[in-house]
Amino acid sequence: xxxxxxxxxxxxxxxxxxxxxxxxxxxxxxxxxxxxxxxxxxxxxxxxxxxxxxxxxxxxxxxxxxxxxxxxxxxxxxxxxxxxxxxxxxxxxxxxxxxxxxxxxxxxxxxxxxxxxxxxxxxxxxxxxxxxxxxxxxxxxxxxxxxxxxxxxxxxxxxxxxxxxxxxxxxxxxxxxxxxxxxxxxxxxxxxxxxxxxxxxxxxxxxxxxxxxxxxxxxxxxxxxxxxxxxxxxxxxxxxxxxxxxxxxxxxxxxxxxxxxxxxxxxxxxxxxxxxxxxxxxxxxxxxxxxxxxxxxxxxxxxxxxxxxxxxxxxxxxxxxxxxxxxxxxxxxxxxxxxxxxxxxxxxxxxxxxxxxxxxxxxxxxxxxxxxxxxxxxxxxxxxxxxxxxxxxxxxxxxxxxxxxxxxxxxxxxxxxxxxxxxxxxxxxxxxxxxxxxxxxxxxxxxxxxxxxxxxxxxxxxxxxxxxxxxxxxxxxxxxxxxxxxxxxxxxxxxxxxxxxxxxxxxxxxxxxxxxxxxxxxxxxxxxxxxxxxxxxxxxxxx
Numbered sequence: 001x002x003x004x005x006x007x008x009x010x011x012x013x014x015x016x017x018x019x020x021x022x023x024x025x026x027x028x029x030x031x032x033x034x035x036x037x038x039x040x041x042x043x044x045x046x047x048x049x050x051x052x053x054x055x056x057x058x059x060x061x062x063x064x065x066x067x068x069x070x071x072x073x074x075x076x077x078x079x080x081x082x083x084x085x086x087x088x089x090x091x092x093x094x095x096x097x098x099x100x101x102x103x104x105x106x107x108x109x110x111x112x113x114x115x116x117x118x119x120x121x122x123x124x125x126x127x128x129x130x131x132x133x134x135x136x137x138x139x140x141x142x143x144x145x146x147x148x149x150x151x152x153x154x155x156x157x158x159x160x161x162x163x164x165x166x167x168x169x170x171x172x173x174x175x176x177x178x179x180x181x182x183x184x185x186x187x188x189x190x191x192x193x194x195x196x197x198x199x200x201x202x203x204x205x206x207x208x209x210x211x212x213x214x215x216x217x218x219x220x221x222x223x224x225x226x227x228x229x230x231x232x233x234x235x236x237x238x239x240x241x242x243x244x245x246x247x248x249x250x251x252x253x254x255x256x257x258x259x260x261x262x263x264x265x266x267x268x269x270x271x272x273x274x275x276x277x278x279x280x281x282x283x284x285x286x287x288x289x290x291x292x293x294x295x296x297x298x299x300x301x302x303x304x305x306x307x308x309x310x311x312x313x314x315x316x317x318x319x320x321x322x323x324x325x326x327x328x329x330x331x332x333x334x335x336x337x338x339x340x341x342x343x344x345x346x347x348x349x350x351x352x353x354x355x356x357x358x359x360x361x362x363x364x365x366x367x368x369x370x371x372x373x374x375x376x377x378x379x380x381x382x383x384x385x386x387x388x389x390x391x392x393x394x395x396x397x398x399x400x401x402x403x404x405x406x407x408x409x410x411x412x413x414x415x416x417x418x419x420x421x422x423x424x425x426x427x428x429x430x431x432x433x434x435x436x437x438x439x440x441x442x443x444x445x446x447x448x449x450x451x452x453x454x455x456x457x458x459x460x461x462x463x464x465x466x467x468x469x470x471x472x473x474x475x476x477x478x479x480x481x482x483x484x485x486x487x488x489x490x491x492x493x494x495x496x497x498x499x500x501x502x503x504x505x506x507x508x509x510x511x512x513x514x515x516x517x518x519x520x521x522x523x524x525x526x527x528x529x530x531x532x533x534x535x536x537x538x539x540x541x542x543x
Contacts, residue, residue, distance in 0.1 A: 052079045193275040381423070448461055
């Protein structure tokens with residue numbers, strides 16, 4: 001089981017080194033994200049499911065303690081490790097109050113940090129195991145009451161029974177369901193998508209139980225969750241705000257529901273090893289509207305998700321059909337056509353994804369708009385290939401025959417797959433010209449590092465060549481086989497060995513000359529690189 005890690009430090013060199021130089025895969029980490037401030041870290045948290053956070057404590061704007069407070073408020077299961085050079089007991093007390101997993105003093109040894117991350121992952125897995133699993137004795141004791149609740153909800157959503165107000169209230173009390181007539185509610189449909197796996201009756205029931213337990217854990221802070229399983233195999237959850245949450249702003253509540261649904265998908269994949277699709281409804285009123293809420297949710301699930309897997313749809317964000325409009329991302333400059341023409345591949349990929357997201361989120365895979373995007377891209381690629389004096393069939397192969405074959409692209413995913421293939425084929429056809437351009441960029445990067453060894457970072461380098469940092473990193477590694485951070489470390493260590501051998505400067509002075517403000521960190525890197533401390537290296541040379 002692999003996990004994701006986020007490293008935050010306002011010293012970009014240190015954050016880059018920790019993220020790029022340690023063998024995180026050996027402790028169960030397969031994805032490492034970086035941020036250089038607390039605000040940037042929260043943006044990463046909103047975009048990605050993060051399991052473990054390692055953060056510096058003293059940063060401008062938002063401190064590490066303030067960041068952990070925000071994380072615990074919104075992502076309570078994320079494990080946090082504080083990394084600081086300030087051995088202050090007050091910080092330790094605050095860290096303990098915030099339930100951080102560990103508190104480490106810089107400079108921290110690689111093994112100590114990796115062990116702290118390994119322990120945090122172990123604690124996280126144990127937490128989810130306890131949430132997702134159930135002791136058989138407890139399951140047997142609680143079996144009857146949950147079943148009665150399920151049957152009652154199933155009757156209500158299908159319209160099988162319409163009890164009087166007094167009888168309904170009596171049954172709600174008997175079954176310990178904290179709901180009253182007139183309460184606002186949302187409906188959530190869950191579908192387990194791993195249909196290739198086969199479960200017998202008992203194991204399927206346990207899987208459903210574990211999934212609803214996880215849902216209860218994630219939604220239970222703000223909402224009561226009442227669930228059943230319908231005849232279509234969907235788990236139907238009725239979500240009602242708890243008393244303290246009843247006055248929440250609807251937009252804030254919808255945003256929270258979306259965040260929790262994404263966490264539910266991540267937890268199901270990580271700890272139950274199944275993919276799920278999730279749909280949340282508009283707000284309705286209990287009990288009069290829940291049958292119609294269920295029917296509309298069911299129809300929308302089939303329409304918007306269908307056979308696709310591991311998707312999330314919020315009907316609160318689903319627009320009515322309305323009047324046809326231009327696809328704003330498709331026509332907003334700079335356009336995808338212009339990006340492809342100048343060979344700005346990363347920007348083109350991002351633009352394509354933005355267009356497809358608009359298709360999915362705003363127009364729900366409308367066939368009309370899929371056709372518009374297809375025709376635009378097909379025309380652009382055809383013109384560019386002909387401009388380069390090449391034939392379509394020779395350049396994009398069988399994808400040339402998509403339209404003539406009479407088999408139109410029916411879904412956004414089919415459009416995404418076709419678009420990525422034809423763009424990749426066109427890009428490959430002009431790669432020889434790009435090769436010369438990349439070589440020039442590599443020379444500029446290496447020249448900048450040589451002239452600014454004490455201050456060079458990925459951000460200052462990318463600014464000097466007018467390229468996006470992520471894009472620059474990719475093309476540099478593609479061209480040289482070595483990351484920019486790895487190259488800077490190697491050049492700094494080579495420069496360090498030269499200065500140690502030939503100059504009279506003290507070790508701490510050499511550390512600053514190379515951009516390391518903490519000599520202890522420089523000594524640690526040098527020893528890791530050469531197997532000797534700087535002083536041992538000098539002694540060996542007889543300097």
